[in-house]
Amino acid sequence: MVSGYVYDPEVAAARARELRAALPSWATLLFALKANGFPPVVQALAAEGGVDGLEVASSQEARLARDLLPAGSVVAAAGPAKHPGLLVELLAHGVDVVHAESALELRRLSRATQQTGTRVSVALRVNPARVDVAGTLAMGGRASAFGFPEPEVPAAIALATSLPGLDLVGFHVHAVCGNRDARAHAAYVGWCLDWAERTASAHGVDLGWLDVGGGLGVSYDGESPLDLAVLATELDRLRPPQGARVVLEPGRWLAADCGWYAAEVVDVKQSYGETFVVVRGGINAFALPGTEDFPLPLVVLPVDEPREPGPRAEARDTRVTVAGELCTPEDVLVRDVHVPQVRSGDLVVMPKAGAYGWEFALHAFLGHPPPTRDVLTATLPADLTLEPTP
Known part of the structure; x- marks a missing residue:
């Protein structure tokens, strides 16, 4: 994905x-x-x-x-x-x-x-x-x-x-x-x-x-x-x-409440004391959190066998900002949220994404592939409905 x-x-x-x-x-x-x-x-x-x-x-x-x-x-x-x-x-x-x-x-x-x-x-x-x-x-x-x-x-x-x-x-x-x-x-x-x-x-x-x-x-x-x-x-x-x-x-x-948004983590990096999780699919796929400043819940779904070989960028027990792939600093999903662990190749998942998600996004900017849409066919982990970690 x-x-x-x-x-x-x-x-x-x-x-x-x-x-x-x-x-x-x-x-x-x-x-x-x-x-x-x-x-x-x-x-x-x-x-x-x-x-x-x-x-x-x-x-x-x-x-x-x-x-x-x-x-x-x-x-x-x-x-x-x-x-x-x-x-x-x-x-x-x-x-x-x-x-x-x-x-x-x-x-x-x-x-x-x-x-x-x-x-x-x-x-x-x-x-x-x-x-x-x-x-x-x-x-x-x-x-x-x-x-x-x-x-x-x-x-x-x-x-x-x-x-x-x-x-x-x-x-x-x-x-x-x-x-x-x-x-x-x-x-x-x-x-x-x-x-x-x-x-x-x-x-x-x-x-x-x-x-x-x-x-x-x-x-x-x-x-x-x-x-x-x-x-x-x-x-x-x-x-x-x-x-x-x-x-x-x-x-x-x-x-x-009927939808979840998931994006692949491309990179995890530090900049002047802050940690950034960079994903494929920011506001071009899910604009609502950044444009209306909604602090949506965020869960990291571990992927133990990523598609890319070699060492993985990683952060543990820290607060992060999740940014997207667009060439603008405005491309941010959430800011300053705590994650126990996140690695390149993992998925970040945001519940409560069933309204103003796919329809509200900036699909054309830079021409990246639009996000997919599908009907849930498996049971999601229970912690995907947790509120944000303080």
Whole structure:
């Protein structure tokens, strides 16, 4: 192996069933396909008792959704830069709802319906003026390329209802990523329900769709995980607007635990008092840890018969930085983690790599072979699920 991912689709399916059981009966559950588009994982998530459909953000994702999903599944399309050709392709793939991000996009979408001879349901993506929930990334409550600022929503409603081919069905509010505070997240959903109902009533919108986004956080660093029982209790107290389909669209929370990333150690070297483990497949194969500074767990899997003959570079009982093969100092997977032993020819393995792994990587930079993807066919060592060594 050079570098690659292995997935256990049943882990993702079990997460979907677990979340489904915690959600109120009025909730529709979609999977954000950008998190993991590996077909066996998607099919497992969409199996009986799993998600109701997918959220997509490109023509390729829309085609994949229709190829993999069972009949009757829901597909919603999002993204801040839907050009005219993409909108035509989304309609051709039969997406159910398009989350519109701007006035120009609404006009483009209307023209696309005229070109394709179709009508389409539209939800306005809204950037709230204030968001009282925190996460690893914020897309709402601040200046952003995403959606209509809240004060512009009345004008957007008027435009959407005036354009041919568009059926305005509601709103999309996706404010944060990576929130692990269950009470705060339920309160955010409650705000979305209240705001959407008031806004729809004030402007004559027949509210049939309210997407409250994803944003459920995963604990990568040993901190307290999202309390699903608390989330279930708090959501159960909410009452959605009558007739509205309320959508949650997590990606990371459903898929993170189903994947592992492994890369071959090429070299172990010291530089000015620091130890570097250099692997094949850094951010060109797994960009998430470095770009979002997530301290993912790391395990060294010994390889006693390496492919290369001769002496092996080695480090023992020390803290290391794991760097990749790209010609940039930014190519780092993890920094300052303890390893008992690591040698050239061994494998470093990172669990919780099932979300924003293969899909999020910089495959083209330098043209190294992309990481492989496969379904897990053997039992992994139990210590691969350990949290980072302090």
